[in-house]
Structure formats: C-alpha cells, structure tokens
Amino acid sequence: MRRPGKARAGVAESLRLLAQGRDLRGRATVPRSAQEWEEEPERGRFPTAWARTPVAGAVRYGLQRGLLKPTAWSVCAPDVRGLERLEGLRGPVVFVANHASHLDTPLILGSLPPRFARRIAVGAAADYFFDTPWRAVLTALAINGFPVERKGSGRLRSLAPQLVAERWSLLLFPEGTRSEDGWMKRVRAGSAHLCCGFGIPAVPIAVRGSYAAMPRGRGWPVPGRPRVSVRYGDPLYPEAGENAWDFNSRLSTAVARLWNEEDIGWYAALREPRDAAVARPAGPPAAGSWRRSWEAGRPLPKSRP
C-alpha cells in the first residue's frame, strides 16, 4: 500500500523546507502582509546583573581587547578621531551613536579609552539579543548588553536609569535599530531624557562606512579591509532648565555634524547652516530605495579627507 507523501517524507527534505525563510535559530521573518497582525511575545526580563560583577567585567575586558578588537581591526580599517575630546571627562556618560551595522558596537567599544571601556553597558534590542538564553548570555557577557524595548511596548521597565545611578556609562543607539538603507533615521529622545534627568553629559559619535562594510543581512564584513571611521564629538551637557526635546535636538545636530565631517571636513560641517536635527543625514530624498542604499553602500575612500 502506498504511504502518503513517502517520497517527500525524508527528514532532509523537511529540514530544507523548514530552513527556508528561517534563520539559524529557527525564527522566520514575519511576511510583510502579516506584520500588522504580529503579536509581541510575552517576555520577562533576562537577568543581566551577573554580567556587571567584577569577575564578569574582567572576562569581558579580556574578550574585548583580546578577541573582539583584534578581530574587528583585522577585518576592517578603523579610523578613530576625536578621542581627545574625552579628556578630563568622567562617567557616567551616555555615548550616543548612529547605527547601521553590527560592526558599530565592537568599533566603539574597541576605540574607547579603557576607563570608559571597563565600565560601559550597551543597550541591546530585547526582542533580538535577548530572545533566546544563549544569545542573551553572550550579549550580556561580551558587550555588557542590557535589554532595551525598542517598540515602545513598555513591557519592560528600562534598566538604563538604574545603571546610570550605579555609575555605569551607557552606549545607546537611539535610532532604535540598524539602518535598513545606511542613512540615519529619527533620533529618539530616550538618551536625552536620561541625560536631562541625571544631569550627565552625552557624547555624540558618528560611525561611517560600517554599512558599506557589513550591512544588514551580512554575517561578516566584505573582503578588502574596508575603511570605517569613528568620530567622537565634544561632550554635550544639559543646560539648566533645558528640556529633553531641546537637548535631543542639539544631540542630533552634533551627530549629524560628525557624520558630515567625513565628507566635507570639520570646519565645513561646522559652518553647515542647516539645523542638522532637521536635515539629518537622511540620504537622497525620495529617489527610490536603490539610490539610497547605493549611496550609503559606497565604500569610504581609503585615505582620510
């Protein structure tokens, strides 16, 4: 008697079909037409306090300086500028950077002076980095990541205020997610709220070239050791009576100017008349997505401008 589906019942065939459209963790990307109906899974907070103990900190610093930084520096050519602007600065500080690639975090952590690198926590998307235990452990240990709800669901109370109160500096990517086309999205005001609330400085950072080196969807940088630049700006302090929205506007402008420095130099960027908080580096306007990605994916010139 014929067995139904016998010919196709092989495990290999089933595995192949299951794997299509799913990542290595078995998760499928939600089809576009189903996104409206996506349900956010109920998620508890993954405990990360253990990753901030001295022992874990020592392991992490060893990992970062012994493995992460050498790897990142070997697969691309980082051009780090503006570290002198951090002289005399003491934590806690909120480092605010644009975000286009998984390379951004190791580049920033690897370029920070040790006094910051040893005591910094990184905001990481709760739904991506903390959805499975092994990934959460790795994120917490390797970069001192802590979960951040990026969809504004408010299910998890942010750990950031507690960390600042415990004198941890933070690295935050206030666009909420890696850029899909390499250009900057709106800078959310969460970091500014934190700075205004605690009266602590924010340091703007612009990372350029990381999108061209390793955009979304790539698991490893492109060959050829592409150049990437990491520019630190002057620390910004909330002024007396300044509200978070105004401070966020200054912060966005500072990041945008650092972004522009790569193309037109420091002085020209400074003289750029437009308010960069409004005219953020958003790429070619309404020209179709291919041009935006195309421009953003252009490798940085090998030499400094």
Added chain:
Amino acid sequence: MGRPGFVLEVDERTPALLVNEGEAARLERFPLGTRVIYPPDSLPGIRDVGGAIRQALLHPHGEDPLPALLRPGMRLTIVFDDISLPLPQMRAPDMRQRIIEQVLEMAAAAGVDDVELLAANALHRRMTAAELKRTVGDRVFRSFFPGHLNNHDAEDRANLTEVGTTRHGEVVEINRRAAESDLIVYVNITLTGMSGGAKSVAVGLASYRSLRHHHNVHTLRHSRSFNDPPQSAMHHSYDRMAAVLAGHVRVFTVESTVNGDSYPPQVGFMNKREWEWSPADQASYLAFRKLNAMAPAKMRRQMWQRSHAPYGITGVHAGAPAEVHPHTLANVHRQQLTEIDGQSDIGVWGLPFICPYNVNSIMNPILVMSLGLGYFFNLYRNKPIVRQGGVGIFYHPMPEEFHPVHHPSYIDFYESVLSRTKDPALIEEKYEEQFATDPWYTHLYRTSHAYHGVHPLYMWYWGAHALQHLGDVIFVGAERGTASRLGFRTASTLGDALEMARETVGSSPSITYHHSPPLALADVR
C-alpha cells in the same frame, strides 16, 4: 482579544506553508504573490461550560425556559447530532453529553418518564454502541441504551410519519416518535455555517422521500454557498420544511459552537501560523512527518482518527430554532470569517484526513471529491475564491480504498457508475432511484453500519456546484488511476499543477490558497 482573520500575500520572507494531504501534511513553497486566507485566531473557550449550558436552558431565545416545558406524563425526545460533527471528533467529554445530562436533570426534576434519545443520522451509517456511549457519556448510555437510546432509521416505514408538504410540494417526513412527541430537544454542535438551525430536525430525522427535495443537483448548484444559508437553495428548502414541522411539533434547540483548536497540543503547529512556529513546533513537525511516514497504514489511520480535538466552546444558545440560529452563525463567523478582495484564477486547498462520513472509517475517493469540491470549495460567502472557469488544485493522495462495511454502495458507484459518466445531473436521472431503493443497501443501512445506498450519489452532487464552476480540477499527489476515474487530472508537485493550470487560466494566474487548519470561511468581496 485574538487577532482577526487576514489574507497573507506570499513574499520572499514567507516560509513554506503547511498543506494538509489526507493522512499527512507537508510544507509547500507557494509562488510570490499568492494570497493565503487565514482565519481569526482561535477564540478563547468558555470557562464554565456547565454554567453556560444552564444559563442557555433557563434563559432561551424565543421560548419558555426548559423546565417550564417539562411535565409528568409528557413524551420527550432528545435528538442529537450524529458522529459527523464536529470534525475531528471532540475530546471527551463531548459537548452533547454535557447538554443532554443537564436536560435530563431538568426532565428528572419535572418527573418526565417517557424519554427517548435519538441520533440524528438521517442516511448516515448507524453509530455503534461505543460511539453512542462516547457521544452521550457513560451515565446517559447506561440509563437509556439500548431500549431508549437509538439511531434514527430512515427506512423504517412503520416509524416514519409524513408531517405535511411545503408550498413547493416538498414532503416533510420524519421519525414518528419525534413527530409525535410533546417536545423535541435538539442538541447540536455547529462547526460550519451549513449545520444547525432548520437543518437539524428536518434533515437529521428525515427519510429519503423527504431528503431528495433538497439533496439534489439543482438545489446544490443553486446553493452559493451552502455555508451561507441566506444564499443557499438547500437551506431555503430546510426553512420551508422547518416551518411545516413547527406547526406539528414543538422543538427546543440547544446549539453550541467550537473554536479553532482542532488538533491536540502534540501537533500544535497545525493551529499556528507558520512564521510563528517555535523551534519546538518545528521539531514536532519533523517528528510528525517522520513518524507518520514510518507508521504502517493501519496504525497511521488510527493515530489520525484518535487525535481528538481540544475544542473550546465559544457559545451555547437555546430556544426556538429560528431565534437561536442567528446567534450560532454569529459565533461561527466570529471564529471563521475572513474577508478577501476578489476572486483568483486558481484556488488551492489542502484536504485533511477527515470528512463528515469517514469518522472511524476510510476516506474513499468519492468522499475526497465531496470534501474538496463540496465542503472546502463551498467555504465562502458571496463568491467562490476562484473565478468562473478557474482551476481548483487540491492536495490528497486519493488512494483507491473503501470501507466495505461503512461504504458498500460507494464501491458500486465508483466501479459501475463513474466508469460511465461523471455528470451529476445524468447520474441523478439514471442511477439515483436504483441506488436509493436497492434492497441490499437498505438492509445493510438498517442492520449493519452502512451508509444509505443513495449516499455516494449525494456526495457526488455535493461537488456539483464546483464541477460547474471550475474549468479544471487537479489533484496534487493523488493516485493517477483513481483521480482519472473521478474525472480529475493529477500532478506530482504544485509546480506541475500550476503549469497544467496555465493551459486553462493563462500564463500569469493569480493564486489563492485557502489555508487550513483551522477552518476559514472566505468572505469574497
């Protein structure tokens, strides 16, 4: 609050989608742009089902509370849906048991002695004692079987009575005991829009003389669809018959509806949208595929037949049938209705292992046809999901297998009628009377557990509307000889089927996959 039904448009992110194929299921990659109809999320079941039944019996729609209708010395007949509902079978305790027990509690309190229980099996096979016991529960079974708990016999002339005739000349003939009762309490489980309401008594307790007025090719071709009663000629006939019945016997109906939890947790992936499958769901799918393929045929069939659904109850309503049924339909729609814009050139359906007529039995090729071109094709409101002249693609292996006890007349129909013609109207004209009155089939229906002689013809009529509407029918993975006997083409893969379909609908057809499980009623705009 569950999510509503929606129509997925397959894009490059969409993983392979689950497709039923009889006693198996597979993952299938659909072409980009294919629309896939998903029903609303399974609704939460009522927590206190017993309380909901009591509430329904004490606060009925358009009727007095049940205790007020019960009195000593009366003749009470409790009629219940047979084994054809729900599908798959419900995990024990069956909803019918829960309702009947409460009805009997009230009857006992009122001092009613003359109580009969009848399975409304019409021309279906008689339920076995074990099946009756599972349906009504041990306590009821022990108290009433065999003397007062029975199957309806549509061929027992001495126990049938002609109640009247509708204005369309339709004879209304039902079970004598029920017709002569002071009260019929009808206990129903509604799975789709076609069940319940006027159909319950008028069909479930009827004879062939009565059923032939609506179970015929003309009526079925004008039921568009039979899951949408206002647009169904078949239901219009039921309504006329129910009106005649209402003048003779009082019917107190209790209808319940179930949610979309049609498979047990071990195969929970069946009830989920594919991109939401967890690693555990994927592992369970792999294990299911492997075990299902390895299992001997008999064991595999038993595994499927014993996968009882952990349905939640979404509503219980009681009272006058005409007043109750709109509430029932609203609950069905809440669970199943999904809007979709426009028809497609090609419709795709994966057919499950079960249909109303192969519970604890075998799905023979004629039942496959009636399930696909009858039940699944008709899961629509307004318009079929496929345009006139479009192509229907169905998944089922369609083995040439028959249950010799349950489906004897099916074998003869398959061998001697379908080899000559597939035209439903011609079959009705030339062969119906012969099958309906054959004394051997009648004997088996009455004394064994066989479906009535005319039943395979009815199943063929069930697909008459689809046969008229579709330009071509292709079965994926079906046995070629069997499908050919039924007049259908076969393909080994979806790709081949689509290639074949292009001969009929052109080179760039639009495709809609009517996803199941769970069941979705497509509201085509």
